[in-house]
Amino acid sequence: MRPLAILLVLGLVGCSTADAPAGPSTPPPAPETAMPSTVAERPSVTPTTVETDSITVDDPARRLVVDIAVPVVSSAYAGTDRVNERLYETANAGWTEMAPLEPLAADASEWERYEFSGGYEVELADGPLVSVVLALYAYTGGAHxxxxFAPQTFDLETGRALGLEDMIQTTPAALGALRDAVESALVTEMASRYGDTEAQAREMLWLGDLTASTETFDGRMTLGADSLQVHFAPYAVAPYAAGTFRIPVAYADLDGHLGPVAARLTDR
Known part of the structure; x- marks a missing residue:
């Protein structure tokens, strides 16, 4: 079936009988055009989109306030419902693990309160692949x-959560190349933020903790359209005051080292 005809049929299926627009019993013929040669160029009849739900709680007895945006994926792929369950479970677990279960004592310190806010950023929503990073800010007392971060990447066809090995090969050479690229980008970013030289930036960063290992990168990466995204929370590679880091590493800079899913993104 030609692309225009596919879109017309889908549009009619989406309407109820009462709401369907009047028109000819058969669609007009589509112009004779060549079918696009690659999957990436073909019109998408099952677009993947991401909308927002929320988790909100206001419980004065526990001095608990929660306001978290949760991504909700919409697609025709079979694993979408499972993916949405996993996204909600992850977002919900982020605060429930730290919140008090019972009302606080009447003489509890004024500093003892629990405030959680969060959101997400969509790094990739392309056909059966969706990659988002959940961010949670938690205050549970103290100075600040x-x-x-909770990076989440899924195959919507199966509902499977993708792991580090899907994004980067876990060989010493591949992890070393990734580490070197991330270190260079961190130094450049730190120097840019504080107007320092790269030598001074290196002194402020905790680069000794940035090893070429699965432990360093597992649970820190998402897939982008043209790069891996590596996410570092405060204290991960620098003092709290330095803030968070989102480091892109272009697929082209990891040629020959990418995992199978990331490698397919470069073939489009």
């Missing part, structure tokens, strides 16, 4: 709160 802290931010944490």
């Amino acid at each position: 709160g802290n931010t944490s």
Whole structure:
């Protein structure tokens, strides 16, 4: 079936019988055009989109306030419902693990309160692939709160959560190339933020913790359209005051080292 005809049929299926627009019993013929040669160029009949739900709580007895945006994926792929369950479970677990279960004592310190806010950023929503990073700011008393990240990448066809090995090969050479690229970008970013030289930036960063290992990168990466995104929360590679870091590493800079899913993104 030609692309225009596919879109017309889908549009009619989406309408109820009462709401369907009047028109000819058969669609007009589509112009004779060549079918696009690659999957990436073909018209998408099952677009993947991401909308927003929320988790909100206001419980004065526990001095608890929660306001978290949760991504909700919409697509025709079979694993979409499972993916949305996983996204909600992850966002919900981020604050429930730290919140008090019972009302606070009447003489509890004024500093003892629990405030959680969060959102997300869509890094990729392309056909059966969706990659988002959940961010949570948590205050549970003390001088300041802290931010944490939960990168989430899924195959919507199966509902499977993709792991580090899908994005980057876990060989010493591949992890070393990734580490070197991330270190260079961190130094450049730190120097840019504070107007320092790269030598001074290196002194402020905790680069000794940035090793070429699966432990360093597992649970920190998302897929982008043309790059891996590596996410560092406060304290991960620098003092709290330095803030968070989102480091892109172009697929082209990791040629020959990418995992199978990331490698397919470069073939489009």
